Amino acid sequence: MGVTGIRSDRLLSALSPIGFLVVWEALSRTGVLDARFVPAPSTVLHALAGMTRTGELPYHVAVTVRRIVFGFALGAVPAVAVGLAMGLSRPVRALLMPLVSAIYPIPKIAVYPLIIFYLGLGEASKIGIVALSIFFLVLLNTMAGVLALEPAYFKIARAYGADARGVFATVAFPGALPQIFTGLKLGMGFALIVIVGAELLGSDAGVGHLIWKAYQIFDVDTMFAGLLVTAVLGWVATMALDWVEQRVLPWRA
Amino acid sequence: MTAAPLSGAPARNHIAVAGLAKRYPGPRGLVTALDDVTFVVPEGSFCALIGPSGCGKTTLLHILAGLIEPTSGTVTMPHPEPGRLVTAVVFQGISTFPWLTVLQNVAYGLRMIGVPLDERRVRAAHHVRRVGLWAFRDAFPHQLSEGMRQRVSIARAFATDPAILLMDEPFASLDEQTRLLLQDELLRLWQDTRKTVLFVTHSLDEAVRLADRVLVMTASPGRIKTDVPVPLARPRGYREIRRDAAYGLLTARLWDELEAEVVGAWA
Numbered sequence: 001m002g003v004t005g006i007r008s009d010r011l012l013s014a015l016s017p018i019g020f021l022v023v024w025e026a027l028s029r030t031g032v033l034d035a036r037f038v039p040a041p042s043t044v045l046h047a048l049a050g051m052t053r054t055g056e057l058p059y060h061v062a063v064t065v066r067r068i069v070f071g072f073a074l075g076a077v078p079a080v081a082v083g084l085a086m087g088l089s090r091p092v093r094a095l096l097m098p099l100v101s102a103i104y105p106i107p108k109i110a111v112y113p114l115i116i117f118y119l120g121l122g123e124a125s126k127i128g129i130v131a132l133s134i135f136f137l138v139l140l141n142t143m144a145g146v147l148a149l150e151p152a153y154f155k156i157a158r159a160y161g162a163d164a165r166g167v168f169a170t171v172a173f174p175g176a177l178p179q180i181f182t183g184l185k186l187g188m189g190f191a192l193i194v195i196v197g198a199e200l201l202g203s204d205a206g207v208g209h210l211i212w213k214a215y216q217i218f219d220v221d222t223m224f225a226g227l228l229v230t231a232v233l234g235w236v237a238t239m240a241l242d243w244v245e246q247r248v249l250p251w252r253a
Numbered sequence: 254m255t256a257a258p259l260s261g262a263p264a265r266n267h268i269a270v271a272g273l274a275k276r277y278p279g280p281r282g283l284v285t286a287l288d289d290v291t292f293v294v295p296e297g298s299f300c301a302l303i304g305p306s307g308c309g310k311t312t313l314l315h316i317l318a319g320l321i322e323p324t325s326g327t328v329t330m331p332h333p334e335p336g337r338l339v340t341a342v343v344f345q346g347i348s349t350f351p352w353l354t355v356l357q358n359v360a361y362g363l364r365m366i367g368v369p370l371d372e373r374r375v376r377a378a379h380h381v382r383r384v385g386l387w388a389f390r391d392a393f394p395h396q397l398s399e400g401m402r403q404r405v406s407i408a409r410a411f412a413t414d415p416a417i418l419l420m421d422e423p424f425a426s427l428d429e430q431t432r433l434l435l436q437d438e439l440l441r442l443w444q445d446t447r448k449t450v451l452f453v454t455h456s457l458d459e460a461v462r463l464a465d466r467v468l469v470m471t472a473s474p475g476r477i478k479t480d481v482p483v484p485l486a487r488p489r490g491y492r493e494i495r496r497d498a499a500y501g502l503l504t505a506r507l508w509d510e511l512e513a514e515v516v517g518a519w520a
Contacts, residue, residue: 152347159318159342160362160413170361174352251352251393 039221044228047221056210061229063205067123068191068237071130076187079138080180084172086139087146100136108133108190109197121202126195133194134187138180145179146172178252181245188237196230207233266329267417267449268294268317273326275312286312288474290326294417297447301460303511304470304478305518310453313475314421317451318342331416336368341415345422348406349394356381356390358405362413380412381405384438400431404438411442420452424459433491436462440488457504457511462489469510472518479510 021041027033028040035043051057086093086100112129119125149171157171199208207229214222273290276283286309294300304310315321317328318340333339341362349358360377368376381390384404394402403423410418424432440463443450454460460467460483467481483503485494494500 150347152344153350155320156342156344156348156350156361157365158320159340159344160409161338161365166365170364171350174350177352249352251395 037220039224043221044224047225048228051222051225057225057229060205060207060210061233064195064199064207064233067126067195067206068130068188070123071127071195072134072184072187072191074127075131075134076138076184079135079183080142080173083139083142083180083183084146084168084176087143087176088168088172093143100139104136104140108194112194112198112201116202126198126203126206129198130191130195133190134184137187137190138183141179141183141186142176145176145182148179149175178249181241181249185238185241188241189234192230192234192237265296266293267296267331268292268451269327269329270313270317271327271329273313273316273328274324275309275316275321276324285474287316287323288476290475290477292468292477292480294449294451296449298465299443299450299452299463301452301454301464301467302470303454303457303460303467303507304475305472305511305515306455307518308470308472308514309475310470311421314342314419314451314453317417318419334416336363336366336372336414338362338366338413338415340417340419341410341413343403343406343410343418343420343423345425348423349402349409351394354391354393355386355397355405358394359408359412362409366413376412376414377408380408383411383442384408398431400427400435403427403435407435407439407442411446411448416449418448418450420450422453422455425455432459437491439463444488457507460507461485461500461503462491462494467507469507470514472514478514481507481510 024033025041028035028038028043033040039047048057082096086096108129111132112125115125115128115132119128153171153175154167157167162170195206196208196211199206200212203209207226210229211223211226214220214226270293271291273287274285275287276285278284290313302310302313312321316323317330330339350361353361356374356377359381360373363373363376378387378390381387384407386401386404386408389397389401394405397405406423410420424435427435436459450464452460452463464483467483468477469479469481470476471478481503485497485499485503
């Protein structure tokens with residue numbers, strides 16, 4: 001693909017959201033959409049600007065971002081370690097796979113009451129639910145990444161004297177890294193879903209709490225503003241992960 | 254496996270294989286891959302190993318490389334020395350790590366045997382230059398041709414200054430012209446270093462062009478059938494050697510030895 005191809009792709013991908021907003025705004029202004037139920041984008045932006053000025057929005061966003069970042073670190077690091085071990089060792093895989101298969105499909109938000117019961121209503125339960133929601137995704141992707149590696153790589157490593165640690169550090173981890181990033185990116189989506197959900201249920205801060213509080217006073221503008229912020233958070237997080245991936249994996253064609 | 258000291262009388266045997274057998278469980282009982290394989294390779298000599306497909310050439314090489322254990326028999330090779338590998342292997346096909354640059358790939362063996370970073374850099378750079386890839390030192394394998402990747406693999410093997418170089422059909426997946434150039438390069442490197450080489454190939458031409466001796470293996474189970482010396486003068490330029498009548502006679506002689514085995518393995 002040439003530079004012009006990339007440029008026109010970017011243009012096209014900007015077109016759909018902008019077009020969507022323009023149509024929405026037009027429908028609101030002509031009265032097709034009832035402003036009591038669906039506010040115009042300009043009204044939502046106005047609400048956002050107001051909340052930004054008062055510091056309310058930055059506060060809630062910061063709380064949510066912090067929970068995601070800590071939860072991510074807490075979930076991803078052990079997930080990669082266990083995933084690599086499961087990918088490298090058949091006995092470890094045989095031992096842990098049934099457990100992983102059983103726990104993975106449980107909707108993590110359903111575990112949230114239990115987590116609150118154990119960790120309380122504070123930050124620990126929020127960080128815990130994020131960590132739990134990404135753990136299995138990252139683990140399974142890491143393991144799949146190791147299993148998909150060419151046996152030739154392990155053969156080269158062993159022929160050049162790599163011990164178990166050398167194989168781990170020079171073959172399994174760098175080789176699985178593209179798949180680990182796939183897991184992290186999928187996990188980011190889940191983390192957002194789960195944290196905003198958790199904040200709706202039991203929290204006194206965060207973007208989810210903002211939406212819930214707005215619902216209780218029928219403040220539709222703020223509810224939409226909260227949704228918009230969530231969408232932007234997800235988009236920025238994906239961009240950030242893509243950016244890191246490109247720098248960490250220069251060898252990907 | 255036993256080991257003998259590296260220092261000693263000149264022209265001693267670098268590889269001594271005696272009564273080597275490898276059996277592994279198959280779907281219909283034990284499969285004998287290698288049976289009573291016995292041969293020696295003197296220090297500094299270039300030895301080719303040919304045989305029909307599936308005769309256990311690669312199994313034998315993997316045993317020498319320490320990748321698999323023999324069922325019985327002994328392999329005697331030099332003792333390991335610090336900063337050197339006893340055996341360095343050049344594999345067929347995928348032979349480089351896609352996540353390492355050319356320089357890092359060449360330095361890989363040195364890293365694994367614990368050569369300090371500074372020395373590693375110098376030694377790897379030297380060997381990248383020797384295979385003519387200095388301009389590509391920071392490139393990743395996917396940016397190189399298959400032939401260039403195989404040169405990286407050869408440079409990695411030489412960089413570890415091994416006592417013995419084991420080559421497992423390293424040029425099998427290359428086109429004919431690239432293969433000829435890489436044979437030239439390998440001969441040039443070998444002439445400078447005089448490593449002990451065991452070179453597995455299925456090409457009679459390649460065996461005669463490169464080696465001092467050609468070991469011919471039988472079809473499954475693999476045994477050493479004959480040991481054919483190659484008394485051609487070096488350096489062996491492609492044109493000169495192709496015009497030499499002895500070259501034709503040698504390849505014909507090898508085919509005499511091999512044909513029955515290949516036909517047998519077919520039936």
